[in-house]
Amino acid sequence: MEKPNKQTIAQQPNPLTIELGRLLNARGLTLALAESCTGGLIGSLITDMTGSSDYFLGSAVTYANSAKEDILGVQHETLLAHGAVSAETAAEMAQGARRIFGADIAASVTGIAGPGGGTSGKPVGLVHIHLSAADEEIGERYVWNADRMGNKLLSAEAVLRLVVRYLVDSVDHDLIAARAPTPATGGMGAASARKL
Numbered sequence: 001m002e003k004p005n006k007q008t009i010a011q012q013p014n015p016l017t018i019e020l021g022r023l024l025n026a027r028g029l030t031l032a033l034a035e036s037c038t039g040g041l042i043g044s045l046i047t048d049m050t051g052s053s054d055y056f057l058g059s060a061v062t063y064a065n066s067a068k069e070d071i072l073g074v075q076h077e078t079l080l081a082h083g084a085v086s087a088e089t090a091a092e093m094a095q096g097a098r099r100i101f102g103a104d105i106a107a108s109v110t111g112i113a114g115p116g117g118g119t120s121g122k123p124v125g126l127v128h129i130h131l132s133a134a135d136e137e138i139g140e141r142y143v144w145n146a147d148r149m150g151n152k153l154l155s156a157e158a159v160l161r162l163v164v165r166y167l168v169d170s171v172d173h174d175l176i177a178a179r180a181p182t183p184a185t186g187g188m189g190a191a192s193a194r195k196l
Helices: 015-027 041-046 065-072 076-082 087-101 148-179 187-193
Strands: 031-035 056-061 105-111 126-133 137-143
Touching: 015 041, 015 148, 031 041, 031 087, 041 056, 041 148, 056 065, 056 087, 065 076, 065 087, 076 087, 087 105, 087 126, 087 137, 105 148, 126 148, 137 148
Parallel strands: 031 056, 031 105
Antiparallel strands: 105 126, 126 137
């Protein structure tokens, strides 16, 4: 009996996940996710990288509002007042993921992938993403103009870019702090530090 040929699908990891992994490893930080409209796509992209278990703790795919409440601790009042697709809900999703996974950084996404579900106030393609860390909370809003799969991929990449940007900025801030003069340095040192 002949053995079936083993087929391999050649696919390179997303460049954003390569950079994300490099930065998280360099900083010794961990990441967790809370995904709604992307349905686990961000976690899938991250785990395309070999060794991602060194820094990626997991993703909570909380599609239903009840899951957002029960798993992530999103407040029922937040969902009633602002809806599932809102900056407020995205923030509580990310904060909940950071708490339940014990991660250094958590990011979330909630949106309307389409083709249905949009309203005049919240059109198809509307997405809110959020990053939660000990030193910063960052939220962003996008409105994509693609099909369902395109909106999901654009949302996933926006989350990856947000985390990468945060990590790059935090490295820059640390470098500036490390180069900043001590009080004994005097005025000339302070002036040069401000030029960095």
